[in-house]
Amino acid sequence: MHNATSGGRRAPARGRGGLLAAGALGAVAVAVTAVLVVALPREDSTGGELPALADAHGIGLGVAVAVNPLVHDDDYQDVVTGNYTSVTAENTMKWQYVQPERYEFDWSGPDAVVGFAEHHGLDVRGHTLLWHNQQPAWLSEGSWTEAELLKVMREHMDALLGRYQGRITTWDVINEPLVDAGPRLRENLWYQVLGEDYIAQALTMAHEVDPDARLYVNEFGIEGAGDKADALYDLVTDLLDRGVPLHGIGFQGHFVHGSVPEDMADQMRRYSDLGLDVTVSELDVRLPEPPGPEQLEAQAHEYQRVVEACLDVPTCVNVTVWGVSDHHSWIPEWFPGYTAALPFDDSYRPKPALAGMVQALERRPAQRRPGHRP
Ligand code: G3I
Numbered sequence: 105m106h107n108a109t110s111g112g113r114r115a116p117a118r119g120r121g122g123l124l125a126a127g128a129l130g131a132v133a134v135a136v137t138a139v140l141v142v143a144l145p146r147e148d149s150t151g152g153e154l155p156a157l158a159d160a161h162g163i164g165l166g167v168a169v170a171v172n173p174l175v176h177d178d179d180y181q182d183v184v185t186g187n188y189t190s191v192t193a194e195n196t197m198k199w200q201y202v203q204p205e206r207y208e209f210d211w212s213g214p215d216a217v218v219g220f221a222e223h224h225g226l227d228v229r230g231h232t233l234l235w236h237n238q239q240p241a242w243l244s245e246g247s248w249t250e251a252e253l254l255k256v257m258r259e260h261m262d263a264l265l266g267r268y269q270g271r272i273t274t275w276d277v278i279n280e281p282l283v284d285a286g287p288r289l290r291e292n293l294w295y296q297v298l299g300e301d302y303i304a305q306a307l308t309m310a311h312e313v314d315p316d317a318r319l320y321v322n323e324f325g326i327e328g329a330g331d332k333a334d335a336l337y338d339l340v341t342d343l344l345d346r347g348v349p350l351h352g353i354g355f356q357g358h359f360v361h362g363s364v365p366e367d368m369a370d371q372m373r374r375y376s377d378l379g380l381d382v383t384v385s386e387l388d389v390r391l392p393e394p395p396g397p398e399q400l401e402a403q404a405h406e407y408q409r410v411v412e413a414c415l416d417v418p419t420c421v422n423v424t425v426w427g428v429s430d431h432h433s434w435i436p437e438w439f440p441g442y443t444a445a446l447p448f449d450d451s452y453r454p455k456p457a458l459a460g461m462v463q464a465l466e467r468r469p470a471q472r473r474p475g476h477r478p
Contacts, residue, residue, distance in 0.1 A: 146404060149459035151448075152186050157462065159189070160470035161415060164227055164477035165461070166190035166424030168386065170432060171213040174220055179452045181220075183428050187447075187458070190227035190478045192385070192424055193217045194434075197231055200238040202264055206256075209263055218271055227478035229385070229424065230268065230275035232322065233261065234306050236292035237280075244293055253297045258309055265314045274478045276322040276354055276385070277310045278303050285325060287335035303339070304348045311349035318476055322354030322385050328365025337374055344378060354385035357410060358426065360442070361391045361399060364406045369413040376419040381476065384414055386426040388445035389457070390435045395444045404460035407447065411464035421477050423461075428452075 158165040167188040173180040184191065195201060196213030203209055221228045234257070243256065265275065281303055283290050294302035303321070310319050321340065326333040336353070343350050353375045355368070365371070372382040389406045391399045414420035427433040431450040435442050447458035 146401075146456065146459050146463050148456070149454045149462050151183070151454045151458065153462045154187050154458075154465070155189050157465035157470075160472065161465060161468070162472035162474065162477070163414065163420065164190040164422035164424075166192055166227070166229060166422055166478065167428055168192045168194040168231075168424065168426045169217060169220075169428060170194050171196050171216050173428070173432065175216055180428055180432075183448055183452050184220075185224045185226070188226065190229060190422060190424065191217060191221050192229040192231045194231075194427065195238070197264065198235065198238040199233075199243060199260065200240050203243075203260055204240050206242050207259075211267065214264075214268070218268060222271070227274075228268075228272045229383075229422070229478050230265075230272040230317075231385075232276040232279040233264070233310065234277065234292075234294055234302070235279035236290060239293065248293075248297050250298055253294070254305065254309075257294075257306060258313075261310055261313045265310060265317065269314050270316070273316065274318040274352070274476065275310060275314075275320065277307055277319045278321045280323055281321060281339065282323060282325075282332055282335055285332065287331040289339075304343060304346065307343070307348050307350055318351040318381065319349055320352040320354050320381075320383070320385075321350065322356060324356035324358055324386075327355050327357060327359075327368050327371060329367055329371065333371055340375065340380070341378065344380075350380065352381035352383060352421070354383050356426075357384045357387040359387075359389045359406065360439075361389055361403060361406065364389065364409055368410065369416040372413065372417040372420055376417050379419075381419045381421045382414075382417060383420065383422040383424065384410055385422075385424050387423060388426045388433065388435065390439055390442040390445040393441055393443045400444070400456045403444075404456035406460070407457040408460035408464045411461050412468070415464065415468050418473065419475065421473075421475055 154165050165188050167184055169191045201213055218228055281290055289295055289300055307319055323336055326336050375382050387410055389403050391403060411423055414423050425446055427446050429448040429452050430444050430446050433445050435445045447455055449455055
């Protein structure tokens with residue numbers, strides 16, 4: 105179980121010469137907070153509370169969606185429309201699906217997601233343009249000169265960003281530019297052909313195609329301090345110094361239970377201080393099988409802490425969970441032995457994690473922040 109201070113506002117740092125009295129007061133405050141946390145048990149959530157709360161705080165709360173259940177499953181639709189304010193296409197806007205063969209575009213999935221969102225008044229986060237995964241063979245196995253690959257990039261952006269211009273206003277342009285663990289750039293196709301400047305080139309190009317879109321770099325493993333987090337920060341400051349159009353950083357937030365860092369808000373605030381938006385773009389917290397009530401309760405605290413971290417950062421605009429229900433989560437396929445990572449269970453019943461998010465929003469004074477929510 106997390107300690108009483110980890111879910112709340114961090115106490116301001118004090119110098120070594122701080123007054124004893126201040127220390128004593130701090131201890132009392134921590135104790136009072138601890139009592140409050142114990143004294144206010146989490147109410148179960150029946151679902152449906154989040155959109156109004158998100159609205160009151162001026163942030164978006166999103167969910168990653170798959171096309172098939174979004175179109176065919178009424179219960180799935182109800183969870184999406186009743187609990188969230190934005191959607192991200194979990195897969196269908198990725199290169200593999202949008203342009204499976206060169207110049208052959210399949211808009212059925214993206215159109216279904218955007219149409220559903222518009223029909224229900226939800227925002228859409230665009231995901232994703234340049235990624236090393238889920239590329240079609242013609243692209244990943246092709247032999248490209250710099251000029252050819254830039255042409256391919258431009259054609260794809262013209263098609264995808266152009267089609268949804270003014271309807272999708274936020275895009276993950278660069279997805280996972282760093283190696284899985286460590287401070288180096290990933291040597292993906294784009295890096296191999298264009299060199300490390302591919303990131304600046306892609307952002308600049310996306311800005312040319314849709315000058316009003318909010319353009320993001322989206323990454324995992326940067327939620328707590330470490331050399332990967334610092335490497336991304338250095339990359340971003342370099343891009344900004346060079347005037348490259350970049351508007352936000354996505355903190356993916358794929359956590360294993362027990363790993364939500366204490367300093368997530370600090371890491372996000374670094375970008376806020378640079379004038380960038382931040383978002384928690386792919387939140388889930390996976391539990392070892394089989395999860396019992398204690399694990400689900402602890403998971404609820406972790407969801408709560410992540411939402412609180414967002415509320416603690418002035419330019420955090422959205423928290424998106426990575427799937428509608430545990431049944432639809434990517435976790436069991438990718439992490440055998442882990443499960444139950446999302447706020448709704450296999451049968452679309454709300455879990456304590458949903459109440460954790462609600463509680464984070466209810467306990468903070470609603471302060472409507474301006475700006476762009478998806
Ligand atoms: O397209 C095939 C389909 O033809 C086939 O019938 C079906 C059978 O299982 O598989 C389909 O492919 C699956 C694909 O998702 C679409 O559903 C793959 O097996 C599956 O591995 C793939 O996983 C996706 C993964 O990205 C790919 O790397 C996950 O659903 C998706 O949640 C995940 O999302 C990524 C974010 O985009 C970026 N950040 C990390 C995150 C988790 O990996």
